[in-house]
Amino acid sequence: LSHESLLNHPNLPDPAKPPAWQDTKRVKAAFVILTRNSELDALRKTIQQLEARFNHKFNYPYVFLNDVEFSPEFKDLTSGLTNAETHYGIIPKEHWSYPDWIDVEKADRLREKMGKDGVIYGDNLSYRHMCRFESGFFYKHPLMADYEYYWRVEPSVEFSCDLDYDPFLYMKENNKKYGWTISLIEFESTIPTLWNTVKAFIKEHPHLIPKNNLIDFISNDGGRNYNLCHFWSNFEIADLKFLRSPEYTAFFDYLDKSGGFFYERWGDAPVHSIAVGLFLNKSEVHFFNDVGYRHDPFMHCPVARELQKKCHCNAEDNFGK
Ligand code: GDP
Ligand code: MN
Structure with missing residues (x-):
C-alpha cells in the first residue's frame, strides 16, 4: 500500500479529474436514501x-x-462502505411540514380516528410527511439538481443478485422512465378519496393526459375506479424528468391542495403509480426482473434458472409467482 493511496480519501472527488459522470457513457444518476439517524445499522447492511x-x-x-441533521457517526459509518461520493442533505422545512391550506385540527382529528380504526400508520404524522415528501419533493432537493436518474433505496432492504450492467444507462438508452420490481394492492382505507381527486384532475386538465397511456394498469373499467394496483415505491429506478415534468408537477400540486396526504394517508406508491398510469406508455415502464430484492414482508427473486446464476434468493419465495 503506497502512502499516496492512504492519503487519498476515497469519498472525495479528485479535483484533478472531471466529475465521474462526465466519463463516456456514464449517466448523471444517484442513489437517493431518505432515512433517520436511528436506522444507521439497518442501512449499513x-x-x-x-x-x-x-x-x-x-x-x-x-x-x-433527512428531516433533521445527520450525525457525524452516521456520515462516517455510511461513507466508509463505498468508494463513491456520499452527500448528506437536510430537508427544507417547507417540504416537511403542513402547508398553510391544511386545517390542522381537522388533520389531527382524522388521524386519531384512522389510528383507532386500526389503519397501518393511521395515527402517524411523520409517516404522512414522509409520503408527501417522497411524492412531491425529494427530486426538488438541491443535492438532486444535477442528476437525471435516481434509484431509491431504504434501510433494511436486501439485494440478492449480481447486477453486471448499468441500469441507469439501460433506462436512458431505451427511453425508460420508470422501473420497478414488485407491484401490489394498496389498503383502500388509506386513500378513500384519492381516485375521485384524480378524476377531477383529469377533468380539469384533459390536455395533459396522453391517449396512449397505461390506464389499464391502474383501472379495470377504463378509469371509472382505481384497482388499487401500485408499484412498490421503496424500490424505484426512474427518470427525474418524469417527476419534474409539467404534467407531474400539476398532478402533485392538485393532489397536495386537496389535503389527502394529511386528511387521509395517501402513500407515495399509489401517487407515483397513478402518475405512471396517466402519463406514460407501456414502452416507458420497465420491470427489473433481474434485480433480486427484499423489503419485508415481500421479496422479488427472478424465477428463470438462467437469471438465478448469480443470486442467493430462493425463487420459491418470489412474491406474485
Ligand atoms: P414503510 O416501508 O412504508 O413501512 O415505511 P418506512 O418506515 O420504511 O419509511 C419509508 C422511508 O422513509 C424509509 O427510507 C425511512 O427511513 C424513511 N422515513 C420514514 N419516516 C421518516 C422520518 O420521520 N424521518 C426520516 N428522516 N426518514 C423517514
Ligand atoms: Mn420501508
Whole structure:
C-alpha cells in the first residue's frame, strides 16, 4: 500500500479529474436514501449488499436525506462502505411540514380516528410527511439538481443478485422512465378519496393526459375506479424528468391542495403509480426482473434458472409467482 493511496480519501472527488459522470457513457444518476439517524445499522447492511452486488463496479454517488441533521457517526459509518461520493442533505422545512391550506385540527382529528380504526400508520404524522415528501419533493432537493436518474433505496432492504450492467444507462438508452420490481394492492382505507381527486384532475386538465397511456394498469373499467394496483415505491429506478415534468408537477400540486396526504394517508406508491398510469406508455415502464430484492414482508427473486446464476434468493419465495 503506497502512502499516496492512504492519503487519498476515497469519498472525495479528485479535483484533478472531471466529475465521474462526465466519463463516456456514464449517466448523471444517484442513489437517493431518505432515512433517520436511528436506522444507521439497518442501512449499513443494505449499502454493503448494494455495493457488493452492483455499485463497487460503477461507483454511483449516494444522496442521503433527512428531516433533521445527520450525525457525524452516521456520515462516517455510511461513507466508509463505498468508494463513491456520499452527500448528506437536510430537508427544507417547507417540504416537511403542513402547508398553510391544511386545517390542522381537522388533520389531527382524522388521524386519531384512522389510528383507532386500526389503519397501518393511521395515527402517524411523520409517516404522512414522509409520503408527501417522497411524492412531491425529494427530486426538488438541491443535492438532486444535477442528476437525471435516481434509484431509491431504504434501510433494511436486501439485494440478492449480481447486477453486471448499468441500469441507469439501460433506462436512458431505451427511453425508460420508470422501473420497478414488485407491484401490489394498496389498503383502500388509506386513500378513500384519492381516485375521485384524480378524476377531477383529469377533468380539469384533459390536455395533459396522453391517449396512449397505461390506464389499464391502474383501472379495470377504463378509469371509472382505481384497482388499487401500485408499484412498490421503496424500490424505484426512474427518470427525474418524469417527476419534474409539467404534467407531474400539476398532478402533485392538485393532489397536495386537496389535503389527502394529511386528511387521509395517501402513500407515495399509489401517487407515483397513478402518475405512471396517466402519463406514460407501456414502452416507458420497465420491470427489473433481474434485480433480486427484499423489503419485508415481500421479496422479488427472478424465477428463470438462467437469471438465478448469480443470486442467493430462493425463487420459491418470489412474491406474485
Ligand atoms: P414503510 O416501508 O412504508 O413501512 O415505511 P418506512 O418506515 O420504511 O419509511 C419509508 C422511508 O422513509 C424509509 O427510507 C425511512 O427511513 C424513511 N422515513 C420514514 N419516516 C421518516 C422520518 O420521520 N424521518 C426520516 N428522516 N426518514 C423517514
Ligand atoms: Mn420501508
